[in-house]
Amino acid sequence: MRVKARTRKLGWLARVLIAVAAAVPLLTFLFPLWTYAFDAPQYPEGLMMEIWVHKLGGRVDLINGLNHYVGFMRLEAADFWELKVLPAAVIVTVVGGLLAAVVGTVRAVRWWLIWYGLFAVLGMADFYRWLYKFGNTVDPMAAITMEGYTPPMLGTSQFMNFYITAWPSWGAAALAGGMILGLAAFLFGLWRLRARGRQADVRATGRAGDARATTTAALLVVALLLSACSAPKPATLVIGGDTCAFCGMMVSDPRFAAQVVTKTGKTYMFDAIECFIGFLAEDTVPADQIHSTWVANFDQPDQWLPAAEAYYLQAIDLHSPMGANLMAFRTQAALDTAKAEVRGMQRRYADLPALVIETGLIERVHAKHEAGGMHSDAMHPVGETDVDALDSMGAPHDAGQPDQP
Numbered sequence: 396m397r398v399k400a401r402t403r404k405l406g407w408l409a410r411v412l413i414a415v416a417a418a419v420p421l422l423t424f425l426f427p428l429w430t431y432a433f434d435a436p437q438y439p440e441g442l443m444m445e446i447w448v449h450k451l452g453g454r455v456d457l458i459n460g461l462n463h464y465v466g467f468m469r470l471e472a473a474d475f476w477e478l479k480v481l482p483a484a485v486i487v488t489v490v491g492g493l494l495a496a497v498v499g500t501v502r503a504v505r506w507w508l509i510w511y512g513l514f515a516v517l518g519m520a521d522f523y524r525w526l527y528k529f530g531n532t533v534d535p536m537a538a539i540t541m542e543g544y545t546p547p548m549l550g551t552s553q554f555m556n557f558y559i560t561a562w563p564s565w566g567a568a569a570l571a572g573g574m575i576l577g578l579a580a581f582l583f584g585l586w587r588l589r590a591r592g593r594q595a596d597v598r599a600t601g602r603a604g605d606a607r608a609t610t611t612a613a614l615l616v617v618a619l620l621l622s623a624c625s626a627p628k629p630a631t632l633v634i635g636g637d638t639c640a641f642c643g644m645m646v647s648d649p650r651f652a653a654q655v656v657t658k659t660g661k662t663y664m665f666d667a668i669e670c671f672i673g674f675l676a677e678d679t680v681p682a683d684q685i686h687s688t689w690v691a692n693f694d695q696p697d698q699w700l701p702a703a704e705a706y707y708l709q710a711i712d713l714h715s716p717m718g719a720n721l722m723a724f725r726t727q728a729a730l731d732t733a734k735a736e737v738r739g740m741q742r743r744y745a746d747l748p749a750l751v752i753e754t755g756l757i758e759r760v761h762a763k764h765e766a767g768g769m770h771s772d773a774m775h776p777v778g779e780t781d782v783d784a785l786d787s788m789g790a791p792h793d794a795g796q797p798d799q800p
Contacts, residue, residue: 405504405581408587409587410580412583413492413580414492417488419570421485421569423447423481424482426566445564447566448566458470467532467533475525477525484518491507492507508581511573515570560659561660627657627686641670645666649696652691655680668707669747688703690705707723708724709721709741711738712738
């Protein structure tokens with residue numbers, strides 16, 4: 396008599412690992428799920444808020460005071476039904492996993508993994524839904540009226556003069572880790588069944604697809620979880636709202652903008668490529684903490700180009716905010732088209748630090764800061780009489796493909 400695949404029992408080691416995976420979510424009661432940091436000049440020490448499985452932590456009272464001025468809803472734990480449901484859902488996940496490990500059948504573990512995956516995906520979806528509702532439900536009678544704003548789920552964004560950074564904490568890592576460990580234990584158990592020759596029973600019942608379907612579904616859930624914690628991405632530029640992290644001027648022309656994104660998701664905006672290069676030259680953020688660097692596509696400023704892959708032109712007839720007149724393009728053809736209109740010289744990315752240092756921008760910025768202000772004449776703009784000077788700055792007129800740093 397053949398035994399159906401769904402009633403076959405996994406090995407003892409796989410079941411022990413599944414039991415451990417089931418217990419891991421209990422760590423959510425000891426550590427927060429998500430953390431938010433609010434950085435602003437008036438709060439040099441920063442404000443922190445933590446989202447737990449059953450409560451809100453950190454400086455919620457002070458954050459509520461700020462929310463009141465711009466019309467955002469108050470953050471009260473009692474108003475969140477999620478904080479009442481989440482503890483029960485975690486307990487169900489733990490108990491269900493332990494029971495699945497005791498029963499030990501493929502079917503029992505499969506249903507536990509499906510529940511775990513649904514719990515995780517629906518939880519992340521509800522998290523985003525709440526963030527959108529919070530930032531787009533504004534009191535029209537507030538002292539300061541603002542347009543809708545959705546706080547980040549991961550990474551950094553700017554709201555007024557606040558930089559808001561969000562990242563998953565150990566509680567979220569425990570939930571994801573339990574899911575991944577449980578899936579790995581299940582796949583290990585299936586492999587052990589095949590190694591013992593029990594796969595023949597699976598094929599005989601015509602249900603071999605059960606294990607494959609379960610594995611595929613579980614992998615899809617893990618992929619969705621990992622996508623929620625994707626790598627930091629370039630932030631959207633806010634004209635008139637973002638200030639240059641190097642010279643302190645307001646970013647007013649998106650065509651010349653650049654940004655640095657750290658591995659924690661924090662973003663540094665710049666009003667000109669030369670400021671961006673000066674920032675890197677001073678090693679303000681250590682290189683091992685930088686995730687990526689971006690420059691605006693001059694032809695389409697809403698597009699960000701990897702800084703090391705862009706094509707650079709130093710124009711004569713068009714001035715950038717800080718006067719070095721550097722602009723970036725996606726392709727060589729786009730650069731050539733612009734060069735015919737504004738005249739200038741192509742520059743290689745690898746040559747930009749030396750070029751910016753030679754212009755004296757860094758010293759001028761420091762001098763202006765020490766004098767108590769920053770003005771747009773921090774670097775003398777390149778003009779008609781500066782063609783020879785441009786020729787002497789180092790790079791040839793046609794530098795070809797950009798260098799990789």
